[in-house]
Amino acid sequence: MTDSEDRRGGDGSPWLTIDVDLGERGYPVRIGAGIRHTLPEVIAAIGARRVAVVSARPAEWTPDPGVDALRVEARDGERGKSLAWVEELCGRFAEFGLTRSDAVVSCGGGTTTDAVGLAAALYHRGVPVVHLPTSLLAQVDASVGGKTAVNLPQGKNLVGAYWQPRAVLCDTDYLTTLPERERVNGYGEIARCHFIGAGDLRGLSTARQIAASVARKAQIVSLDERDTGLRHLLNYGHTLGHALERATDFALRHGEAVAVGTVFAGRLAGALGRIGPERVAEHLDVVRHYGLPTGLPAGVTTGELVSLARLDKKATDGLTFVLDGPDGAELVAGVPEETVSAVLDAMPRQSRAGASAR
Numbered sequence: 356m357t358d359s360e361d362r363r364g365g366d367g368s369p370w371l372t373i374d375v376d377l378g379e380r381g382y383p384v385r386i387g388a389g390i391r392h393t394l395p396e397v398i399a400a401i402g403a404r405r406v407a408v409v410s411a412r413p414a415e416w417t418p419d420p421g422v423d424a425l426r427v428e429a430r431d432g433e434r435g436k437s438l439a440w441v442e443e444l445c446g447r448f449a450e451f452g453l454t455r456s457d458a459v460v461s462c463g464g465g466t467t468t469d470a471v472g473l474a475a476a477l478y479h480r481g482v483p484v485v486h487l488p489t490s491l492l493a494q495v496d497a498s499v500g501g502k503t504a505v506n507l508p509q510g511k512n513l514v515g516a517y518w519q520p521r522a523v524l525c526d527t528d529y530l531t532t533l534p535e536r537e538r539v540n541g542y543g544e545i546a547r548c549h550f551i552g553a554g555d556l557r558g559l560s561t562a563r564q565i566a567a568s569v570a571r572k573a574q575i576v577s578l579d580e581r582d583t584g585l586r587h588l589l590n591y592g593h594t595l596g597h598a599l600e601r602a603t604d605f606a607l608r609h610g611e612a613v614a615v616g617t618v619f620a621g622r623l624a625g626a627l628g629r630i631g632p633e634r635v636a637e638h639l640d641v642v643r644h645y646g647l648p649t650g651l652p653a654g655v656t657t658g659e660l661v662s663l664a665r666l667d668k669k670a671t672d673g674l675t676f677v678l679d680g681p682d683g684a685e686l687v688a689g690v691p692e693e694t695v696s697a698v699l700d701a702m703p704r705q706s707r708a709g710a711s712a713r
């Protein structure tokens with residue numbers, strides 16, 4: 356991580372840069388207040404003469420790219436994350452006359468960066484894309500690492516491509532308008548970083564928490580860009596997290612579900628003798644510190660969660676979880692169902708899914 360002391364954000368704090376080291380596909384992730392205004396420099400460095408700016412934020416929050424621009428209004432949300440939207444975007448790019456040497460800019464939550472990223476990957480078999488993530492979750496996770504996708508009626512993120520952006524600008528000013536629940540949601544991904552090698556981020560400024568989470572993701576992605584091994588670590592807390600999202604019909608936000616999944620992962624690692632009681636308790640402390648839910652929502656059964664956990668994409672050999680241990684977190688396959696069920700049965704219960712499940 357480098358602090359660019361020469362450049363300071365509107366709040367007086369330095370802008371931070373994390374380099375995603377992927378050789379010629381490498382790129383910077385820049386973090387700080389007001390950093391969206393450096394977009395013209397980024398576009399100039401790419402050499403694009405025209406840009407399509409697809410933004411889910413109001414016009415006053417969508418920065419000028421400094422060159423001839425097509426502005427496309429987008430809407431964040433899973434429903435818009437569709438192939439139909441990707442087709443429409445590509446059509447708009449074509450009408451505008453966007454060429455392979457031009458660029459696309461996404462500005463919005465993770466649903467927008469994912470869909471626009473896929474459109475950029477497909478249009479002319481790939482045009483440069485710059486992401487301006489505006490939710491905390493998109494800044495710490497969705498916009499970094501090159502995974503793009505849209506949903507099908509059959510399931511989430513079923514159609515996608517790996518397409519690394521040319522730069523990511525995480526402007527912390529965007530977070531000032533973020534609803535509280537979305538802010539807390541983003542902390543679900545930051546909390547899990549505590550257990551996958553990012554260290555204790557509690558007490559740091561938001562910009563430094565984002566930077567540290569991005570730095571850890573960048574490190575993992577640079578070693579396993581195509582998700583064949585190490586990238587599993589990023590799924591800490593996610594096996595149960597995904598099961599909880601589905602069991603609550605997505606009433607629980609992703610980061611909230613991952614938070615509960617993280618508490619569970621700590622308890623499961625404890626039950627398997629991989630970590631001691633203090634480390635188990637640390638899971639609860641960290642998740643609670645960020646104001647995230649720690650218990651299972653009411654109405655979901657152990658049996659249902661175990662069945663859903665079996666569907667996890669990592670589960671090639673029985674129930675599979677990323678679990679902490681003496682050598683840090685690792686993928687653990689073939690976890691006995693009785694242990695998983697017993698740990699789930701012992702988890703605290705909350706009264707209402709997604710609401711005051713804190």
Ligand SMILES: NC(=O)c1ccc[n+]([C@@H]2O[C@H](COP(=O)([O-])OP(=O)(O)OC[C@H]3O[C@@H](n4cnc5c(N)ncnc54)[C@H](O)[C@@H]3O)[C@@H](O)[C@H]2O)c1
Nearest residue numbers: 431432464465466489490492493496497502529532533537
């Ligand atoms: N590609 C990846 O590696 C990756 C990783 C994690 C998540 N994702 C994807 O990211 C998506 C979730 O992202 P998300 O949580 O940002 O969802 P989202 O895009 O739906 O945004 C969440 C909510 O926050 C609002 N919002 C966003 N920025 C705002 C701002 N600055 N001010 C006020 N409101 C704002 C949006 O309008 C929306 O209501 C999922 O589709 C998930 O699959 C992708």
Ligand SMILES: [Zn+2]
Nearest residue numbers: 544593609613
């Ligand atoms: Zn996640």
